Amino acid sequence: MLSHKAKYALKALLYLAEQDEDHISKTIEIADGANIPKKFLEQILLDLKRGRFVSSKQGKFGGYYLIKSKNDITLAEIHRLFDGAIALLPCASLNFYERCLDCKTEEECSLRHGLMIIRDETLKAMQNITIASLIKK
Amino acid sequence: MLSHKAKYALKALLYLAEQDEDHISKTIEIADGANIPKKFLEQILLDLKRGRFVSSKQGKFGGYYLIKSKNDITLAEIHRLFDGAIALLPCASLNFYERCLDCKTEEECSLRHGLMIIRDETLKAMQNITIASLIKK
DNA sequence: TATAAAATCTATCAATTTGGTAGGGTTTTG
DNA sequence: CAAAACCCTACCAAATTGATAGATTTTATA
Numbered sequence: 291m292l293s294h295k296a297k298y299a300l301k302a303l304l305y306l307a308e309q310d311e312d313h314i315s316k317t318i319e320i321a322d323g324a325n326i327p328k329k330f331l332e333q334i335l336l337d338l339k340r341g342r343f344v345s346s347k348q349g350k351f352g353g354y355y356l357i358k359s360k361n362d363i364t365l366a367e368i369h370r371l372f373d374g375a376i377a378l379l380p381c382a383s384l385n386f387y388e389r390c391l392d393c394k395t396e397e398e399c400s401l402r403h404g405l406m407i408i409r410d411e412t413l414k415a416m417q418n419i420t421i422a423s424l425i426k427k
Numbered sequence: 428m429l430s431h432k433a434k435y436a437l438k439a440l441l442y443l444a445e446q447d448e449d450h451i452s453k454t455i456e457i458a459d460g461a462n463i464p465k466k467f468l469e470q471i472l473l474d475l476k477r478g479r480f481v482s483s484k485q486g487k488f489g490g491y492y493l494i495k496s497k498n499d500i501t502l503a504e505i506h507r508l509f510d511g512a513i514a515l516l517p518c519a520s521l522n523f524y525e526r527c528l529d530c531k532t533e534e535e536c537s538l539r540h541g542l543m544i545i546r547d548e549t550l551k552a553m554q555n556i557t558i559a560s561l562i563k564k
Numbered sequence: 565t566a567t568a569a570a571a572t573c574t575a576t577c578a579a580t581t582t583g584g585t586a587g588g589g590t591t592t593t594g
Numbered sequence: 595c596a597a598a599a600c601c602c603t604a605c606c607a608a609a610t611t612g613a614t615a616g617a618t619t620t621t622a623t624a
Contacts, residue, residue: 292515349592350598378429392462404556415548419541486621487569
């Protein structure tokens with residue numbers, strides 16, 4: 291399941307993607323528009339900025355805006371940024387790999403192969419869902 | 428990600444599936460064989476029993492055994508039993524549906540449609556991974 | 565029938581994660 | 595120069611997770 295953070299991030303990105311080109315959105319505007327607690331949203335927007343999905347302008351009339359095309363922001367990326375691995379176990383993960391400590395031998399654990407198949411399928415599907423694809427319905 | 432419970436459950440089922448037909452496995456035997464903390468495994472086996480994947484015999488020479496074919500136990504079922512919904516949000520779930528409370532209108536939330544696509548793909552993949560498929564490698 | 569072995573039940577617990585809130589500080593700009 | 599916004603750090607309560615502990619019930623058999 292997605293965390294609230296990831297869900298809010300997607301909704302915030304959706305909000306930004308729906309604005310006119312060159313429009314800068316204030317935090318409070320996004321919070322109201324997407325129904326997200328403002329202070330919580332602040333942290334999320336900072337994460338999105340660190341992830342180079344959005345950028346910001348400070349000072350009066352400042353705010354946030356997309357710096358990545360809505361066609362290029364995928365569910366997979368947002369999931370990884372906020373919720374980490376897409377695979378079901380760390381030993382089957384591409385980006386968050388860790389060895390299974392409870393597997394007796396150092397060989398592959400019995401689950402790994404199957405979970406890598408799941409990961410590939412899920413990843414493929416998640417890379418197909420973009421912010422743009424969520425808008426046009 | 429899978430919880431330890433779900434992971435241990437899969438490993439325990441794998442262990443049981445690899446035994447001879449009619450063999451009854453004691454908890455301690457499964458715990459040692461699959462490297463699972465014994466007391467924790469006890470709870471998991473009870474859950475698997477309630478889920479009708481295994482049955483048990485009490486008393487001396489008792490233990491656990493599969494009552495569902497290893498070809499019919501899927502990753503999807505184990506995920507649902509221990510970790511709940513497969514969908515990324517409750518509003519996109521088949522078995523654990525709940526309305527999005529933070530969506531302003533009562534209509535579908537903007538994420539729902541995309542997440543249902545992911546759910547379908549993931550579910551299909553997870554239903555293809557059975558205990559039997561994990562054994563033959 | 566006593567006893568040993570095994571499942572089963574009920575409670576508890578520490579650590580971590582989650583979903584926030586609070587309160588400032590810093591930077592920019594009218 | 596002050597307002598408006600970003601930015602940062604800390605804290606907090608509730609829930610979840612990953613167990614452990616101990617008592618009880620059931621069963622086979624010596």
